[in-house]
Amino acid sequence: MKDKRSYDIIIWGASGFTGKLVCQYLMKNYGIGIGSTFRWAIAGRNHKKLETIRKDLNLNNPEEMPILTGDSLDLKSLKAITDKTKVILTTVGPYSLYGRALVEACIQTQTHYCDLTGEVPFIHHTISKFQESAEKAKVKIVHSCGFDSVPSDLGCFMLQNRSMCDFGTPLEKIRLYVKKVKGGISGGTIASMIEIMKLAKNKDIRRILKNPYSLYPKNTPKGPKQPHQKNIQWDDISQGWIGPFIMSWFNSAIVRRTNALLNFKYGKDFIYDEVSVIPKKPLSRIRAQCYALGLGLFTGMLYFRFSRWLLSKTILPKPGQGPSEKTRKSGFFIFDLIGTQSNNMLKVTVSCGSDPGYSGTALMIGEAAVCLALDEELLPDNFGVLTPATAMGKTLINRLEKAGMEFKHSDED
Incomplete structure (x- = not known):
């Protein structure tokens, strides 16, 4: 992956219901601009809606949250966005309709990807079409990073x-x-x-x-x-x-x-x-x-x-x-x-x-994106179309526990 990118994470679909919750989660827990743990931006199709989301977050300096626009069906516009970041976090579904070009853009620009899909046909498609190219590009395509699964x-x-x-x-x-x-x-x-x-x-x-x-x-x-x-x-x-x-x-x-x-x-x-x-x-x-x-x-x-x-x-x-x-x-x-x-x-x-499906899911995919962006040296050396466990494993569990989720062992008689 290229070292010099403008952003660590871009949220694609930030103006949607779940996308907005992810923005709120990252803003509350990591901040933005000077003093933030990482650099992030929001993106989507409608610039006006994205401006509304940015306004709703009550930023001291709105310009610290850049806005990028593109089209889910336009590979060129998506590549212009994915080329600027280490990780794309996407909440734009149905993924069978709006996710395929974004996966391809991420592979072509060597950008890690995480989503919330619960659609077996979509994942089956990405495995069939992109597994080999994602492995070759050393890209992690990580599906189902929310309540699913x-x-x-x-x-x-x-x-x-x-x-x-x-x-x-x-x-x-x-x-x-x-x-x-x-x-x-x-x-x-x-x-x-x-x-x-x-x-x-x-x-x-x-x-x-x-x-x-x-x-x-x-x-x-x-x-x-x-x-x-x-x-x-x-x-x-x-x-x-x-x-x-x-x-x-x-x-x-x-x-x-x-x-x-x-x-x-x-x-x-x-x-x-x-x-x-x-x-x-x-x-x-x-x-x-x-x-x-x-x-x-x-x-x-x-x-x-x-x-x-x-x-x-x-x-x-x-x-x-x-x-x-x-x-x-x-x-x-x-x-x-x-x-x-x-x-x-x-x-x-x-x-x-x-x-589970919203505030909890925003926590889960938010931490997954942060994990992909900041913990690269701690992650398994796996690439391709992956799952949360094979892409991030124990490192993601540690982040989720710090964020408030519980993974508690007990022996059964």
Whole structure:
């Protein structure tokens, strides 16, 4: 990577709902201009909207936050931006529509990249088209650096490292239990979900979406059959009713790619899945069944054009809209990752006291970008289309812990 760049980080999509939260996070924790830990700028398509964001941040000197403009579909304009920075942090989705040219621009200008995508087809595309060129350029293309899929990927990475240290072998199976989660949803997230549903009408895309190993490196043999919780059942380990978790299939694909990129450090027969937990209380089974039914109904309605239109015109937030500040401040999540190996069991709890999809995600991707920009000498010597664990590993965990997230080990009896 070129040493002399104007900026360490540029936020692409800073005028969007999540982009604005990332700006607020970096401003609060790192400042800008004189005295700041690093140099950063904001970028997007609309200069006027970016000026509004800069004004809302109440800067003493607005000129200390430069504004750059470009077009997500114009490679030349994107390269003019990526050539000026060490790292591009992008919040512009759906990534299947607006992310491909930016990835290409980053590779051509030797710029590291991080995003928030939860779109399997998009990542599958970048692996197929850009893995080799990114490796050759020594660029880290790091997908899914927010609630999708930092807690899952880094929690599993941490748990397997503990197993190797304690037992000398990896855990054969890990299950992530969603113990508690509270947060809102934005129009951008809905737009990405709708785009995936549209793409799923293509049989080749459906094949990618259904394959638990779709994000494996090229020509890598598939592993064992993987579980995917669809029904409600009692779980002795969590002492609660478990059901489907909407992000499970995507997060699990990221975890499996990490395993493959680490030369199967977790084992070639490694099993991983994620479930939601309804604690044992009066009527808890009925609550769990209602949750599963509602989840199935919602995703089904997103698949069909008329019901999708109806939802978008009535209850769903539009792009640029999102949960209120009050909702974000009251948000949090607690995940337990429990792994087994022979008669051994280990657990790590990953938690954050911020709205998982927004304030928490701004923290996660913000720290990921800072990690890529400032901690290069501490990072694994891996390049290409990567995951949070394979790109940054323990260094990112350390940053996230300092920022307020918790990754806590405990032994299970």
